Amino acid sequence: MNKLTVEKITDLDNDFKALEETFATLSWNVIAECPWQSMYPYCPEVRFQIAHSDKFIYLHYAVTEEFVKGQYIRPNENVWEDSCVEFFVSFDQKQTYYNFEFNVLATGLIGYGPTDKSLRKRLDIESVESVDACTKIVKRKGEKRWEIFLQIPKQIFGNISYSGKTYHANFYKCGDGLPRPHFVSWSAIKNDKPNFHLPEFFGEITFE
Template identity: 40%
Template sequence: MLTDNTIPYLNGFDDLHTTEDISRVLDGYQRRELAFAPWHNGGNRPVAAFSIAYGNNDIYLKYYVTEDAIKAEYSKFNDPVFEDSCVEFFIAFDGDPQYYNLEFNCMGTSRVQYGGGKHNRIFVPASLLKTIKHQTTLKSTDSGNIQWELTLSIPKKIFTFHPQLSFEKSRAKVNFYKCGDGLPQPHFLCWNNIINGEPEFHLTDFFKEVTFSPQVI
């Protein structure tokens, strides 16, 4: 759950449990819908939501998506997965004007960058991206849509430009997205609404402030 914009602490999961275990636990948390589609121009619109928690060394994130077509062309680290069926998580820590964009296609292929603005970004190296654990499930529905879920265990080391990062002591600004730039019908969903004339996720004015809840053992 993300009650009052607080990310809850999930005790006991760091380095102990599988991604499957984390997926089941996150199923019990409140799902937050990506309810806004600022540039929707008609046609079918995907449905997407997420659950989130954190541990001492990881952020745990699960996306739930239903859409009428999927694409998973890219399989290499830092490929342009936003052209596939893609979910994204942008985060800036402790007032830093620069931020991380974490992007994943429906098979879990990751693209992660850091910087200030869309065109001034540094790729997080593949050697670190390999440490992100993920689990994907896909199934067809009776209506012909495809439901897929992506569970992610994102280690603290991914945020490599913040070597002293402590989640519990941090405040952050975030937004969550669903997109598919290369799909037959491109779409752009977001958790916190964006007001802009054209599709653009790299707008920090529309990140929402969150805190990490105290660690209760």
């Protein structure tokens, strides 16, 4: 099981330049598990950083891949078909979890509930749009590199204690609708076919 520490930083509400400067001092984590490589051999290069403040959880993904696709522009659309990064987190020992999915256009989808899809629900549009984001795309020497910063308000999760607490999460990169579909995770998944909705394989994240 993978483990990481979520460092505590000062609130940087919508100041993405200051956030970029702060994240320059933080450690990186690699998303490099390709559980279904026999079916989907392509694995893009993906790294992420994570931190939190009194009001927010901050995420920074850096992706290098062959193709970059951004089709969906409305909250809760099928962003996983685009160039997409994801963050799944559980605060109750994997009984329920949130899934945050954002494409290269910063279009978001947020779901919540248990593993049973019939009991899961999408959060309202206001909640999805409360997650502010900043993206950047660079094409260089035939490769396409893109980054996204996400600022997730903690109020989405309700009354949760963070300091010194350990919870469960996984981080992903996918692109179901790309010319070379792929499904890459931070913490390894053991399943016959692609499925990120398996909290039993989440890793541990501990908040400073």
